[in-house]
Amino acid sequence: MLWVDLRFLSRNWLKTLATTLVAPVLYLLAFGYGLGRGVTVEGYSYLEFVIPGIIALTAMTTSFNAAGMKLHVDRLFYKCFDEALMSPVSPFALIFGKTLIGVVRGLLSTAALLVACFAFSPLPAISGLFWLTLVVTCFAFSFLGVLVALIAKSHQDMSVFMSLVILPMSFLSGTFFSLNQLPTALRIVLSFSPLTHTSVCLRASALGQPFPWGSMAVLLGFGAAFFGLCFVALRRASL
Amino acid sequence: MPEVIVTKNLTKKYKEICAVEDLTLQVGSGEIFGFLGPNGAGKTTTIRVLTTLAKQTSGSVWVAGYDVKKEPEKVKKVIGVVQQHLTLDLDLNVKENMALHARLHHIRGVERKQRINELIDYVGLTKQSEKMITDLSGGMKKATMIARALIHRPRLLFLDEPTVGLDVQMRRRIWDLIRRLNGDGTTIFLTTHYIEEAEALCSRVGIVNEGRLIALGKPAELRQKVGLVAVETLIDSKFTRYQYFPDRNAATEYVQNLPSEIKTIIIRDSNLEDVFVELTGKKVGGDER
Numbered sequence: 001m002l003w004v005d006l007r008f009l010s011r012n013w014l015k016t017l018a019t020t021l022v023a024p025v026l027y028l029l030a031f032g033y034g035l036g037r038g039v040t041v042e043g044y045s046y047l048e049f050v051i052p053g054i055i056a057l058t059a060m061t062t063s064f065n066a067a068g069m070k071l072h073v074d075r076l077f078y079k080c081f082d083e084a085l086m087s088p089v090s091p092f093a094l095i096f097g098k099t100l101i102g103v104v105r106g107l108l109s110t111a112a113l114l115v116a117c118f119a120f121s122p123l124p125a126i127s128g129l130f131w132l133t134l135v136v137t138c139f140a141f142s143f144l145g146v147l148v149a150l151i152a153k154s155h156q157d158m159s160v161f162m163s164l165v166i167l168p169m170s171f172l173s174g175t176f177f178s179l180n181q182l183p184t185a186l187r188i189v190l191s192f193s194p195l196t197h198t199s200v201c202l203r204a205s206a207l208g209q210p211f212p213w214g215s216m217a218v219l220l221g222f223g224a225a226f227f228g229l230c231f232v233a234l235r236r237a238s239l
Numbered sequence: 240m241p242e243v244i245v246t247k248n249l250t251k252k253y254k255e256i257c258a259v260e261d262l263t264l265q266v267g268s269g270e271i272f273g274f275l276g277p278n279g280a281g282k283t284t285t286i287r288v289l290t291t292l293a294k295q296t297s298g299s300v301w302v303a304g305y306d307v308k309k310e311p312e313k314v315k316k317v318i319g320v321v322q323q324h325l326t327l328d329l330d331l332n333v334k335e336n337m338a339l340h341a342r343l344h345h346i347r348g349v350e351r352k353q354r355i356n357e358l359i360d361y362v363g364l365t366k367q368s369e370k371m372i373t374d375l376s377g378g379m380k381k382a383t384m385i386a387r388a389l390i391h392r393p394r395l396l397f398l399d400e401p402t403v404g405l406d407v408q409m410r411r412r413i414w415d416l417i418r419r420l421n422g423d424g425t426t427i428f429l430t431t432h433y434i435e436e437a438e439a440l441c442s443r444v445g446i447v448n449e450g451r452l453i454a455l456g457k458p459a460e461l462r463q464k465v466g467l468v469a470v471e472t473l474i475d476s477k478f479t480r481y482q483y484f485p486d487r488n489a490a491t492e493y494v495q496n497l498p499s500e501i502k503t504i505i506i507r508d509s510n511l512e513d514v515f516v517e518l519t520g521k522k523v524g525g526d527e528r
Contacts, residue, residue, distance in 0.1 A: 004339045008330045080328045083387075086290055087343035088315040 001084065001097020002104075005070060009105065020109045024058045025116055031176055032121075041178050044207060047121050052202035053175030055110050055117075056137065060195050062109040063138040064166060067102025068145025072158050075149060075237075085237070095146055095230045102142025103135070110134055129211050133201040136216065140194055140223035147226050150233035174199040194222040243268050243395050243426045244289060249298035251284050258284040260450040262298070266428055266443075268394075271421050273441030274430040275511060281450040282430035283323060286399050289428070290320045303394055316344075319388035323400040323430075325380055327372045327387075333359065334368045337387050344391035358386040362416060378409030385416060389425075396420065398429040402436060414439055434512040444511065448519045462509045465517045469510075470494060473503035481516070483509055 009016060028051070036046030075081040084094055114126070152158050173195035179187050190196050197215035204212050244266035251259040259281040266272040274282050287293040289302055291311040299306070305313040327336050334355055341351040359368045362382040367375060375383065381401065388396060398417065402410040417440055421427050431437055437444050438458055446454040446461070454461050466483025468490040473479055484490040490506050497504065 003342060004328060004331065004335075007335060011330075074328065078329055079322070079324055079326045082292060082322065082326055083320075083340060084343060085292060086315055086318075086320055087340070088312050088345070089343050090312075 001089075001094060002100040005066075005098075005101035006104070008070070009101070016105070017109065017112055020058070020062050020105070021112055021116065023061070024054050024113050027054050027057075027176075028117065042180070048207065049178070049203070050176060051117050051121065052206040053199050055113055055134070056173075056195060056198040056202050057170045057175045058113050059106045059110050059134050059137045059198065060141045061166065061170065063102035063106030063141040064145040064148075065102075066105035066145070067099050067142035068149040068158065070101065071098050071146055071149035072152055072155070076152070076154070091231055091234050095143075095227070095234060098146050098149075099139065099142040102145055103138040106138030106142065107134060125206055125208055127205050130202060130205040133198060133205065133216065133219070136219050136223060137194075137198040140219060140226060143223055143226035143230055144194075147230045147233055150230065150237055169193050169195045174203075191218075194219055197222075241268050242266065243270075243303055244272075244428060245299075245301045246285075246289075247299045249285070249288065249300055250296050251281075251288055251293065252296045257450050259288070259295075262447075262452050264445060264452065264455070266426065268426050269421070269424070270443060271417065271427040271429065271441050273437040273444040274428065274447060275432070275434070275437045275444050275515070276430075276447035277432055280447045282432075282447060283399055284450075285447075286320075286397050286428070286430060290318055290397055291315060316391070317394045319391070319393035319396045319425075321381070321384045321388045321396070321398045321401060323403060325372075325384070327380060327383060329372050332369055332371050333364060333375070333383050336372065336383060337390055340387045341390050346391060354390055358389055361389075362386040363412075376409075378405050378412065381405065381409075381413060382416070385413075385420075389420070393425065395426045395428065398427060400430055400432070402431075402433065410436075434510055434515075437511055446511070446515055446518065448515070453518050454514060458511055461511060461514045465509055465514050467509055469507055469513050471503075471505040471507070472497065472501050474501070476503075481513065483513065483517070 032047045032050050032054075036050060039046040041049040071081065089097075148158065148161050152161070172190055173193040174190070175195065179190060179196065179200075182190070197212075197219045200212050200215045201219065204210065242265045244264065246262050246264045249259055249262040249264075250257065262281075262285065274285065276282055284293065288295050288300060289307065291307055291314055294308060300308070302314045303317045305317075307314050328339065331339065337355045337358065338351060341354060346354060359365055362385060364379060364382055364386065367379055372380060372383070385398075385401075401417065402413050405413065414436070417427060417429070427440075429436075429440065441458065443455070443457050444461065445452050454464070463485075466485055468484045468487055470482045470484065470490050470493060471479050472482075482490075482493060484493060487506070494504055494506065
């Protein structure tokens with residue numbers, strides 16, 4: 001399943017990478033350099049603070065879109081996903097295969113963004129835990145992309161999910177500001193966003209703080225839940 | 240002739256709508272079986288159940304001896320499917336679409352390459368093998384879908400409206416391809432709403448209307464039921480009356496006794512459309528008679 005998506009990526013890599021990086025680089029310039037110049041958050045410059053957040057949201061949006069949109073198009077417009085459903089490929093292989101392109105593209109985009117960040121500021125500390133967080137994040141949001149693509153009945157359903165869930169999550173999950181500034185009730189609500197835990201983990205590892213293993217566990221839990229729900233959605237796709 | 244498809248009281252409902260009702264059917268190995276009926280009659284739904292894409296609401300279905308509900312993985316290994324609509328990946332070229340399908344069927348390495356080249360040659364697309372799908376004509380796309388469906392050497396090939404939207408020349412090329420496939424040992428289950436297609440290709444046909452099987456047999460047997468000879472008479476230059484007779488003599492006798500003011504009279508062999516119209520009161524295209 002990954003092979004076909006990699007063929008597409010190899011033909012369109014420049015276009016894909018460029019479109020993926022436009023938004024995060026704009027965020028970096030607008031928030032990191034524009035609004036955030038001279039601002040400190042929790043003892044760090046705003047740029048140091050915001051880079052892990054922008055990387056988190058890039059990992060989320062890229063992996064969700066890469067896994068979800070291609071499957072959505074294959075299922076509802078090209079109808080070629082039917083061919084996969086009629087082949088003797090296990091549901092596990094189908095779901096995992098469609099997920100992997102999200103992980104590959106998510107990691108490539110964040111790596112490219114890190115290179116871009118290097119042009120603006122010193123790189124954050126990139127440890128093994130930083131990459132572990134990114135890999136888990138890309139898997140979790142790729143599974144979510146596959147799940148939504150399997151459930152969506154129209155292009156509008158995908159757009160609605162993007163507008164009502166992904167977009168608010170991008171801005172509210174501790175990506176651009178510290179959650180410690182928020183009232184407790186709102187902090188509790190935002191703890192239900194997987195991206196919040198990505199931001200917390202990435203920022204802690206980038207800034208050399210103690211790693212929040214609790215957030216990593218929650219992130220893994222979200223990933224496992226999305227993966228499980230993909231099986232339910234795939235079964236319902238052939239009723 | 241062992242049976243490749245067996246359905247017993249197959250019913251498929253979507254909420255309150257009954258798409259297929261109580262379908263009992265057998266298709267033997269080596270047949271070209273035609274499933275004939277108007278749009279919306281339940282043909283595609285039946286194929287979706289037989290090919291594991293949809294689960295029946297009730298009844299039993301066996302394909303190649305496997306229960307489609309309990310053993311879908313085994314069914315998938317022995318069937319090839321060419322759907323009515325285009326199901327090729329438009330981001331890939333002809334060879335890549337076939338390679339993807341080969342990978343889905345666990346055909347590896349050298350065998351995969353050989354099989355792709357063989358089939359591309361078989362359907363006459365050697366010159367187009369590196370072309371993107373969007374650069375192919377409708378007939379070439381259909382031929383690619385057929386070649387792709389054959390990559391894992393299926394025993395049974397489902398063709399859902401294989402020539403819909405194709406020009407006459409390409410339709411005949413696809414017919415030749417279907418005959419060649421059948422001659423090479425593949426059982427074919429095809430749906431169509433083109434009467435001439437069913438008559439040209441099928442050894443047996445099932446006629447379906449509003450989800451129910453209303454006739455089943457060899458085309459000649461079904462024609463015999465309504466009468467082998469049809470007489471069309473144009474009444475008042477407004478509507479056509481159809482009468483059926485067992486042979487030409489009976490038809491000629493009837494024509495000789497018609498009033499002299501009827502100017503337009505056609506005597507011809509009956510066809511499957513006549514069978515359908517007689518059984519349902521509708522044309523296969525869906526219009527009321």
